[in-house]
Amino acid sequence: MSSPILVTGAGQRIGLAFALHCxxxxxxxxxxYRTRRPAVDTLEQAGALCIHADxxxxxxxDSFIETLKAETDSLRAIIHNAxxxxxxxxxxxxxxxxxxxxxxxxxxxxxxxxxxxxxxxNSDAGADIIHMTDYVVEKGSAKHIAYAASKAALSNxxxxxxxxxxPRVKVNSIAPSLIMFNAGDGEAYRExxxxxxxxxxxxxxxxxxxxxDFLLDNPYITGRSIGLDGGRPLV
Numbered sequence: 001m002s003s004p005i006l007v008t009g010a011g012q013r014i015g016l017a018f019a020l021h022c023x024x025x026x027x028x029x030x031x032x033y034r035t036r037r038p039a040v041d042t043l044e045q046a047g048a049l050c051i052h053a054d055x056x057x058x059x060x061x062d063s064f065i066e067t068l069k070a071e072t073d074s075l076r077a078i079i080h081n082a083x084x085x086x087x088x089x090x091x092x093x094x095x096x097x098x099x100x101x102x103x104x105x106x107x108x109x110x111x112x113x114x115x116x117x118x119x120x121x122n123s124d125a126g127a128d129i130i131h132m133t134d135y136v137v138e139k140g141s142a143k144h145i146a147y148a149a150s151k152a153a154l155s156n157x158x159x160x161x162x163x164x165x166x167p168r169v170k171v172n173s174i175a176p177s178l179i180m181f182n183a184g185d186g187e188a189y190r191e192x193x194x195x196x197x198x199x200x201x202x203x204x205x206x207x208x209x210x211x212x213d214f215l216l217d218n219p220y221i222t223g224r225s226i227g228l229d230g231g232r233p234l235v
Contacts, residue, residue, distance in 0.1 A: 007022075008053070031043050074119050083105065178232075
């Protein structure tokens with residue numbers, strides 16, 4: 001049996017779409033989730049091993065790593081998709097916001113990558129790490145300062161781990177802008193947001209799945225960030 005692909009934050013949106021895509025291709029999947037949504041049942045029914053993981057604390061990361069190592073001795077890839085999106089606000093302590101964002105977007109991938117190095121190197125089909133970052137890494141964000149900073153840290157981890165783990169493991173990142181809207185987004189917001197990119201569309205999860213496949217299949221890309229933004233930097 002081939003080595004599984006680990007997808008963190010697979011309970012919804014891009015993580016869910018990619019996990020289901022892999023399962024449709026008969027690739028084994030280990031999926032993490034923070035909240036038990038109906039989609040987790042769907043993943044399990046399709047054959048994924050789903051593990052509850054709370055990455056908000058170091059103890060939670062330790063517990064997940066211990067569980068993971070008890071389930072497999074190799075990994076084909078790690079897709080770091082788990083994310084949160086806390087804004088700065090008068091009601092929140094800035095120190096808490098920054099700590100929470102760095103914990104989920106930087107500390108978690110950092111520790112999992114180090115702890116699972118040998119699992120990736122045990123893969124007989126090559127191995128990959130892919131960090132899901134964000135378009136705001138290039139631009140910053142006035143309303144989500146800590147979020148943007150933590151995603152920038154994750155982008156830099158891509159460079160360091162590419163150097164550390166070469167040539168056995170390729171390490172890249174994907175920096176998406178608008179991929180899909182939320183159900184509650186109003187028409188005015190949707191229209192305004194679509195105008196922020198040259199292509200003017202919300203392509204849906206399939207565009208992210210195609211990009212993930214491209215990085216996994218290509219043997220000669222490492223230490224790079226793929227902008228999945230519809231030409232937004234040019235507007």
